[in-house]
Amino acid sequence: MAKDPVPPSSLPGEINIASRSLHTQLNRLITSRLPLGLPPHTSSPTLYTTGLLHFAHIYLTFESLWQDLLPPPSHTTSPSSPLLSFLLVDPWDADPGNTNAPTSPQMLEFLRNLRPKGLSRSGRLRRDLKALTGLSETDLSVQLSQFPGAKVQEYCAHIRKAVAQKPHVLVAYAWCYYMAVFSGGRWIRSELMKAGEGFWQGGGKKVGDDVPLGEAGLSFFSFPGTEDGEDIKAEFKERLAAAEGLFTAQEREEVVAEAAEIFKYSASLVRELDELLATSQEELAAAEAAEKDKERTEERERAAVRPRRRPRTWLRRPGIIGMVVALSCVAWLAVYHMGVQIMP
Incomplete structure (x- = not known):
């Protein structure tokens, strides 16, 4: 999950610094396994869909809890929150434990308005899962009402x-998970798109569907509008930066600490997927070797089309030629005068 660089004095900057090593470890886990879900390692999007379902529960949980902070709609349930939090509550784990002091009205108002329109991912996740699995809306809801693994259930309870x-601490989830989609998610999207329409049609998408992948299948990594989400990201960061003064020192520490937990739990989900899918170290090693070969080939191709530069010797460096000319003139004058003086 890639994160944008920000000044270290900001709350996002503190998150980035505190979680840098955990972020690097998670990135390595994800990028090393992504090729296994794509050709030539597999002929269908089943593995990718399984991984998406695991992480979908995390977005659905924290976004539905966030939705619960909003005023109730005047007519129908908001389509941006298609799975409300109560659907994922374990009745034996309903007690959240001791709560801190009540959240200030200012903090609640900030949280309610932090996310610009188009940032939430729940609706797109459901759309992708429906397209990739071929399930009806009702059947998908039934599947999403059950946890696909113990680690997912543990994380959602947390x-x-x-x-x-x-x-x-919702700020930590917003920063880590939304910035991941904006940054690393775009690289993931480009890798997934390389598999081609035929590969993705092997899942739930039917041949002849006229809905592009960016709207159903891979819409999780896409944003509405013509700027590919850059406008949404900028607005989100502006709203977050404007509220820096709302956080007490303790609240800042709690947000940073929660971000570290996010990376630890996310890594545990990847490892749980390894167990469920019986991912072998041999497969990972082969995939990593193939990716390195691919990177070397691409680098050679880029190098082949780069314009060749003439090697810069010390004589070609700026100022060197002028200095050499000047020294030559001085030397010539010295020799000339010496010659004049010794001539009979």
């Missing part, structure tokens, strides 16, 4: 408890 106690 999210519910953390947000119930400290709603401001």
